[in-house]
Amino acid sequence: MTSVVLALSPFADGIPLFLDALGAFFRPSTLFGVLVDGLAKAALYVMIASGLTLIFGLMGVLNFAHGSVTMVGAYLGGLVMVLLVSQETGDPTRLLAFLLGVVVVFTALAALGGLLEMGLIRPIYDRPPLSQILLTFGLTLILDEFARIVVSFYGLQPISEWQAALATKPAALGQRHDLVVASVSGLKLFEIACGILTVVVIWAFLTRTRYGLYVRAGSEDSEMAAALGVNVRRVFTVVFALGTGLAGVAGVLLAWDQSWGASVPLAVETLLPAFVVVIIGGLGTFRGTVAAGLLVGLIDATMTWWFQNAIAFTGLPEMTIFLVLVVVLVVRPQGLFGVEEVGGH
Amino acid sequence: MAISPSASGVSGANALASSLRSYARDHAVHLLVIAVLAAYPGVYAVAVNSPFSAEAVALLPRVETMVAVLYFGLFAVSFDFVSGYTGYLSFGHATFYGVGAYLVVLTANGKIPLLPASTPFVLLLVLGGLLAVVFAVIIGAVSFRLSGVYFAMITLGFSQVLYVFVRDWGYLGSNPRDGVAVTGRTEGFEIGVPGVDSLSLAVGQLTGDTVELLGVVHLTAAEVSYYMVGIVVLVCYFAMQRVVHSPFGRTLVAIRENEERARAIGYNTFYYKLGAFAISAFFAGIAGGLFAGYRRSVTPESGFYFLTTGDALLASIIGGFGTLAGPLYGHLFDEGVREFLSKGGSGGGLLPYLRENVGQGTMETVVYNGMTVGETIDVFLNGRAALYVGVVFVLFVLYVPNGLLGTVRDRLILSDRDD
Structure with missing residues (x-):
């Protein structure tokens, strides 16, 4: 009977290796590698999800088009970098091109987000929350198909990564560097730095600026904020613009990462983890999103290591993320840092 | 009928x-x-x-497409049954469709213990439905502790876990990522009275029966499939329609409109929601079984993936959320547009029509920067149905929130009141 169960199990191939792998996993170099890997993933997840959580926290709109915006950002940022960077360009110039890409993408997509909010979402705020989800879902269909048209018009394969954009990465980021006990890839360190920078900037915006105060007041009680003289409508538009801009910036970074890359399916690939991170953290709390990003990133990296070394089940990391989502929602229905009233009916 | x-x-x-x-x-x-x-x-x-x-x-639309409209329409109707009537967006509904579909294909390949490969198709449909009910009760018991966005997300979470699982589980087939095809059963899947050959007809594009009646009626395999699938869909639709108009169905609407009040009156809303979820899963499972029986293969994307639920959502919104029959029309619209702008053009559609009926000169006229009319059509219309369906979808959400059927019904009821 046991053998039948084992044969049916998707983990069957890995079982003899399991104990060896357990030993290997707890070696310091492995643990350190997994930690860096996890932090890099966490940084990406937080970058992808922070725009989503800002928008939800203030307006209660679960933006399904968020992943598509990231995808558009990846292509747009990739375009800027491909245009500016040639074979001989040195590392500092490549980083400058990246910065320019970030600025261009943020401006363009924030403008797009602002227009979408004013034109499409503003008329339906008083409808049930479902209509806003549906509207943004429709926007996803349009944006994805539009990207597919444009990309294939220029002779690129929409479903595979854009290699030219990947190649604009500075050489230092493509190499591995020895750090403490293990060698880690430069890109991962760069991603961690970007993630920390994003968190600090958003945190400073929310707590140290007047506009951030408006945003927090609006999230708490938008009617009261309006009564106290805050132009809540404008705050809504600005936050939606910021959120979509942030999604685009995350896309620019993803255009450099071999395991993501600019492609049309990137929209779905980023949307689902972003949802998971935002929900686990608790809808609308930025602190929760950062914590959940760390949690999901580290779990993802651990599971990826186990898949590569012991368990021959390809879907392991992806499946674990959603399992974490289900478990967290069962144990704490409002998410790690969420407030119970948010996100229900 | x-x-x-x-x-x-x-x-x-x-x-x-x-x-x-x-x-x-x-x-x-x-x-x-x-x-x-x-x-x-x-x-x-x-x-x-x-x-x-x-x-x-x-x-x-071709008759083959209409078969797809029927079985996927049934899935969309079952999605609307729980989401439209209770207001709980079941974003993992594709799970139940996939369960029904995979049960049919795996049984036919002899991979399900205790079920022989030759199990009658009608029995498989019911078993697929019941298996979906088991899944629904387990998922629902956990998920209905939540509401709103969290409910949508936890059902999505469950369905994505199962999606990854069927995509990567080697037991299902040699290459589970590309889906599983029926290999262990050469005869078609028959709908009708099990065991009575004269009262059963097989469905399928290649394996379906053809019918000759009195030398007058000739039905092709696609047409036979259309009628047989249609009968099952009809029975399921009337069953759901009956439930919706029962006191049980009225309670579901009460939950959608104001759950707290429904609870205050004394309804245990949890069991009503779970019941609706299970009933809806049963019919979604049957729809999945019909799909697998007709297509004789299933992929993780067509079964468990969240965009499959998205298609049902699309159909429901265009057809009318909370109108049971609406999603069927919504999906007819969706499939109609997709086929009209299809890439292959084997079943008709815009592109082959233009190729044959518009002169070569017109097609090669340069519109802009060396781009001909033909190329423009190729880039912006050919296979681009998702773009236009998306635009229509957004317009419906903004301006026709009740959908096709909902708006028609509202108009009719208003005009009745005027009399």
Whole structure:
């Protein structure tokens, strides 16, 4: 009977290796590698999800088009970098091109987000929350198909990564560097730095600026904020613009990462983890999103290591993320840092 | 279909006759729609051979497409049954569709213990539905502790876990990522009375039966599939329609409108929601079984993936959220547009029509920067249905929130009140 169960199990191939792998996993170099890997993933997840959580926290709109915006950002940022960077360009110039890409993408997509909010979402705020989800879902269909048209018009394969954009990465980021006990890839360190920078900037915006105060007041009680003289409508538009801009910036970074890359399916690939991170953290709390990003990133990296070394089940990391989502929602229905009233009916 | 006005004369009993007559009157619209759908293959055949053949081929969906409209329409209807009536967006509904579909394919390949590969298809449909109910009770028992966005997300979470699982589980087939095809069963899947050969007809594009009646009626495999799948969908639709109009169904609407008040009146809303979820999963499982029986293969993307639920959502919004029959029309619209702008063009559609009927000169006229008319069509129309369906979807959310059927019903009810 046991053998039948084992044969049916998707983990069957890995079982003899399991104990060896357990030993290997707890070696310091492995643990350190997994930690860096996890932090890099966490940084990406937080970058992808922070725009989503800002928008939800203030307006209660679960933006399904968020992943598509990231995808558009990846292509747009990739375009800027491909245009500016040639074979001989040195590392500092490549980083400058990246910065320019970030600025261009943020401006363009924030403008797009602002227009979408004013034109499409503003008329339906008083409808049930479902209509806003549906509207943004429709926007996803349009944006994805539009990207597919444009990309294939220029002779690129929409479903595979854009290699030219990947190649604009500075050489230092493509190499591995020895750090403490293990060698880690430069890109991962760069991603961690970007993630920390994003968190600090958003945190400073929310707590140290007047506009951030408006945003927090609006999230708490938008009617009261309006009564106290805050132009809540404008705050809504600005936050939606910021959120979509942030999604685009995350896309620019993803255009450099071999395991993501600019492609049309990137929209779905980023949307689902972003949802998971935002929900686990608790809808609308930025602190929760950062914590959940760390949690999901580290779990993802651990599971990826186990898949590569012991368990021959390809879907392991992806499946674990959603399992974490289900478990967290069962144990704490409002998410790690969420407030119970948010996100229900 | 089972009850027509002429049946009343046969019974002889007046009471029965009058009740049948009133039933027919209540269901006049249903009978009309059924008649139109039943006549469709005939109309299509006539139109394709008429002088307007080219236009008909380009505009009308093929009978093969209509089969897909029926079984996926049933799935969309079952999605609407729980999401539209209770207001709980079941974003992992594709799970139940996939469970039904995978059960059929895996049984036919002899991979399910205790079920022989030759199990009658009708039994498989019911078993698939029941298995989906088991999944629904487990998922629902956990998920209905949440509401709103969290409910949508936890059901999505469950379905994505299962999606990754079937995508990567080697037991299912040699290459589970590309899906599983029926290999262990050469004969078609028969819908009808199990064991009675003369009362069963096989469905499928290649394996389906063809019918010759009195030398007058010739039905192709696609047409036989259309009618047989149609009968199952019809039975399921009426079953759901019955539930919706029962006190149980009214309670679901009460939950959607104001759950707290429904609870205050004394309804244990948890069990009502779970019941609705299970019933809806049952019919979604049957729809999945029909899909697998007709196509003889299933992929993780067509079964468990969240965009499959998205298609049902699309159909529900365009057809009318919370109107049971609406999603069927919504999906007809969706499939119609997709086929009209399809890439292959094997079943008609815009591109082959233009290629044949617009002069070569027009097609090669340069519009802009060396781009010809033909190329423009190729880039912006050919296979781009998702773009236009998306635009229509957004317009519906903004301006027609009640959908096609919901708006028509509102108009009719308003005009009734004016009388």
